[in-house]
Amino acid sequence: MIMLEKRAQPSRVWTLAAPIFAVLLTMICGGLLFAALGKDPFETIRTIFFDPLFSEFAWFYRPQLLIKGAPLVLIAIGLSFGFRAGIWNIGAEGQYIVGAICGAAVGLAFYPTESIFVFPLMIVAGVLGGTLWALIPGILKVKFDTNEILVSLMLVYVAEQLLASMALGALRNPDGMGFPGSRNLAKYDSATSWISENVGMHWGVVVALIAVIFAYVTLSRHLFGFNVRLAGQSPRAARFAGVNPSTLVLICMGISGGLAGAAGLFEVAGPAGQISIDFNVGYGFTAIIVAFLGRLHPIGILLAAGLMALTYIGGEIAQSNLGLPGAAIQLMQGMLLFFLLMVDVLTNYRVRFGKGAIA
């Protein structure tokens, strides 16, 4: 009989080893999945995990890592505060979209004026848009005790409709010959977020790294970070320590919404370029996996985002070179989270093999 015995202190070894173990398990199960689909498992795993970094075309793929990784880092850092406090913002995708819309709207309003104030204003608009979109579930939770998971998730669909309406209506490019989609902001010098397209560097990457540093300092050295951790572990002790639960909900939702909105803005003003119906590609949801894979820790999130970006790019290569269905990649990304949660049990519990009646 297998028994789980709670450890007195969480195991340090497993805290670090669990993600690695989870990745290995994912590679094995992913390999089996690919074999079942008729592809050579070793070649597929190599294509997904190693080719983007080391193959002959890696000079093309490596910038893609920065591009795909930055929004994941930014959103996941924002989410990690809420998740640590037990506040579940699942609608980061919607906040990302609304941030992009608001930021793009400001940029397009200034077109074709060139000024150094345009881009900063766009950033402010993006952050505000995302923050306000996230405060809707936040305020509803504080005032009416609604479930923020449901409200934030449903608002994602609202945001997607808003996006479509903007792309076809208010923000449509007047010089676009009737095609849907806004003007291309990446080509508008004052509005673009690109720093160097060749290397894949845009302002989003810079802000993501700054966010990692801020988050690390806050969580380890600041009272707010302490309160966030406390509220997640022992809500009653948090109230005893003077933490106001309502304020905490609003701040955490605000932070995650703001960062998601910023990520949306940097994306629409750079790699995506324009507001279009299919602007959002699921970063808001993948960031949830990244947050947990990184153990809600800023450095962990940085590494986990790198890993996820790798699987995105490697997945695309596998799709085009090996004919692997896109859904199989998404399945593998989901497996990663699943295995991580499973292996995580070992951090807090010891497995014992025993027999007979329990003591």
Place this chain on the structure above:
Amino acid sequence: MNQPLLALSGLTKAYPGVVANKDVSFEIAPGEVHALLGENGAGKSTLVKTIYGLVKPDSGTMTLNGAPYAPAEPRAARASGVAMVFQHFSLFDAMNVAENIALGMENPPPQREIAERVRAVSDQYGLPLDPSRIVGELSAGERQRVEIIRCLLQDPKLLIMDEPTSVLTPQEVDILFKTLRKLSAEGTAILYISHKLEEIRALCENATVLRLGQVVGTCDPRETSARDMAELMVGSALLVPERAARPTGETVLSLQGLSAKAPHRFGTALHDITIEVQKGEVLGIGGVAGNGQDELVAALSGEMRTIKGMVNYQGQSISHLGPNARRKLGLLTAPEERMGHAAAPDMSLTENAVLTATTRQKLANKGFVNWRKARSFAEDVISTFDVRTPGPQNTARSLSGGNLQKFVIGREIMQTPDVLVVNQPTWGVDASAAASIRQALLDLAAKGTAVICISQDLDELMEISDRFAALNEGRLSAPRPAQGLTVEEIGLMLGGAHDMEVAHVDV
């Protein structure tokens, strides 16, 4: 009768890291009232769980009426005639008495029949109980009756009672004892676990004392003094706290008509609590759990805000202030639940120091925590209050109950409060730690701090209080000087028998 009812021989049970019972042997005669004495951690719970079938011993044997007795589960124990009333009841608040009793039965007969049998048994043993009453509305003493009647319906030969009087007023204790004596006269043996020495001396004929898992002695409580029994339990001469300075008369905290709604369905509303607490005094507030203690502490700590003027500190209303604002003023509290409320179980002692001491000990500068200062404060608390732990980086969960309590109370005392409110300061704590906590509270009062001590342990309150008041159903009685109060008077202040139908025992 020569043959004992229950005989234990060489029972041993070990868990990882601790030997709970070592070579325990004793006998209980039929109809005997036998006490099992020992501090927390002595092994009493493990022993009775072994007798009741919840725990399988590593070695040793038991016999019941001469035949080998090794129940695989409580059901088997009950079938053999052994019944147990636990310290923490297993009752559903939302159902009535008859339904709760039916839930504990293998093949429950129809409700009406259960109700009849409940009425019959309860009358017979002097514990009247209306089977149709909702359990959530019963007092703790009445709930215990439900548990006892549930046992009596099985016609047990041995009834085990685990700390039964921790939830009873003195009057209710008398009623319980009459019932137990009747049971004993009819041939049911009673194994009575308690640390309340005076009660054991009043009720029991034989006592076995456990210390650190082993039997250290047996005695006849009727002929042994409480002090001798306590020393057997602890193994060393007891340190009795000394009382020092008298209060100065200057009011530092006053409650005026403090009233509040019950925080949830099974909470307790506070009604019109009015009292003034002076510098340097120890105000003892007694009362069985569930009469508003948690709510009162929440109103004092700031976790529950109240109407202006209800809670006043040095003349100013602080009813609207939160916990940290009150800490800044000098009002500190130590809640009852040490794991999860007073301390975060999975955080280190250093982090738990930051939990409450940040404001007064200036552990943060512009929001940034000075972890070195926090660690050093935690180390001070650990050394001053003799907290047994390798160091402040250990989690709160890794400490034993007594040591964590010493840390929690020590943390508040070392912040030099002007008013300190403690709720059940020595609950579940071994005798020597309890004595040192009580002495620390007295020392604090001697330095001029007003101490409000809320406790279920009347002995403790009588030991340290200057004035005593009783909390009953959310109402606070008028305070009386503690000196000279009789147990009878205290019992009445606590609400007497709560208007329960006074029992009549057909002896």
